[in-house]
Amino acid sequence: MSQRSMPFSNDGKINIEQQRKRAKELLQRMKDGAVPDQDSRIPGSGTLSSPTLSQAQWLIAKQLGFSSWPKLKAHVDAIDFAARHPGFEASDEIRTTHWRCGNDIAHSLRVAGFKGSFQMLADPLCMGPVQNLSLEEYKAVRSSYISRTFAIDKTEAQRRLDEEYSSLMRLGSTDHSVLWCEADAYDQLFLIRVLATLESVPARLELIEVDRIPGVRRFIGIGQLAPDVLAWLWPQRRLIDEEAVEVARQAWLAYCDTSPVKLANMAHSPQRSLPFLAPALLRQLQELPGVQDGLSLTERLSLQFVGEVGSVAFGRVFAELMGTREPLPYLGDLMFHAVMRPLIDSNTPLLIESDTHLDWPKRMLKLTQLGHQVLSGMAYWPDHAPQEWWVGGVCIRPNQPHWMIDQNAIPVWRG
Structure with missing residues (x-):
């Protein structure tokens, strides 16, 4: 089956009627003699001499990353239900602060029905000098780098960092905050930066963290997702515990070190409390010069x-x-x-x-x-x-x- 006949979703929304239509079209091609790529593992029959709609549906589900058609259908139903019954009121979301490493989901949260406040820390920690300095020294170094690199007025760069870090310093005293992260270095560095600033773990600090979305062939980040999918992610949040905060503190200090040795040790040691951290640190290490060519x-x-x-x-x-x-x-x-x-x-x-x-x-x-x-x-x-x-x-x-x-x-x- 050609790549052209496999329209994956980019935003996480799967149209079940479209998939049913594709299954019927595939069934007709199978009856005409076309042999699907995964024919050797089609369940329920040892032959394709008399293909069935259920076999075609199974193949469509497999293409989209599901083990069966019912699993695909259940996922679509779960997203639709979450969109209609997000349960925001029951979770007191209206008094929640949503934290993100940019503003890419701010509008989608509103469209999905979220009513809490939105806060971002957009400091691009995967680029430029990131050192263990006092907050004022740190902001001066970072604003200078951001201004120079992205051609932003230095006063404006300083103002943005001042606002973002002032809000971050108040995170420990908030009633309920949720961090939205994916598995890449940009987000995971944001995550450890946020957690490392905490003197103690707030009563309700939660994390929504994903590295893939069913039906999305190439998941780049949460910002690409449809509002309904954000509503589906909401019940999957989990509490941040002391272990996660301690791991974040160690990782932040290792990242700020003038030597990458401690960072490499953490990058090669998976952490139960922050499961996506080690792979992200490992990827960030690869921005150091390679031994053969000196390139990141x-x-x-x-x-x-x-x-x-x-x-x-x-x-x-x-x-x-x-x-x-x-x-x-x-x-x-x-x-x-x-x-x-x-x-x-x-x-x-x-x-x-x-x-x-x-x-x-x-x-x-x-x-x-x-x-x-x-x-x-x-x-x-x-x-x-x-x-x-x-x-x-x-x-x-x-x-x-x-x-x-x-x-x-x-x-x-x-x-």
Whole structure:
């Protein structure tokens, strides 16, 4: 069966009538002699000589990630029921503060019927210097980085951070707060940052945390989900306990350290209380220079795609990375653009950018000779990079000793 006949949902909403129609169309193709990909494991019959509608429905359910048609139907019914009977009143949601690492679900929460307040901490902790400083020093460093990297007025960047962190400092005294997170580095760093600020665990601090949604082929984040699916997620929240807060404190200090060794130890040690943390930290470690080429994983995957295509639009590189190649998608488009700029804005660039009169997503990218050499391991990027870069508290300065990461995500010192 071709990929074109497998329309996965992007927002988590599955139209059961559409799936019934697809099952009937598939049944007709089977009767005409088409052999489905999973025919060898169709339950209830050892042959497809007389295919049935239930067999076709089973195949459709399997394509969407369910073990049976009834399981698919039950999931659709559960989302529909949650949308009609969200139970917000019973859970006192109106006095709840919803916390998120951006504003991507603020509108959808309202559409779904949530009435509590919304608060975000949009500090992009997966980028730039993140150090264990006093709050005022920390905000000064971060606002300066955010202003410089995203071309935001420094006063405005400072104001935003002041507001967000002032609200965060009051989290411990709130009646009921819910953190909405996915499994990627952006969200998991937000999670440990929030929890690490707590002196003690509030009575009702809860977490909604997901790494996949049934029926969504490529889950990027909660922001892509339909409002009804947010209502379905609401009953799945769980209480944050002292163990989770302690793990977050340790992870935050490890991330802020000038050495990645402690961070690597946590990244290779799954945590029961925060199950998505270790994989996210492991992915973040891969933003350190690789031992062979000096590239972060984001840079390497992007350059590989440009090298394969030859000449390609900037925006298409981002789409390919997020849609296919990135193992744990975490970057927004502007963040990706900022990550790639040093590879272009250098006296010895790895990429040539043309059509600069256009908006950046439409500009064309092509590898330079040095870009090809770095990709093949014949040159090492930090020997040519125009500026320092950070992974948490670890700073990589061009032509100076620094930390790298090997193929097993183990830190290695390059003297």
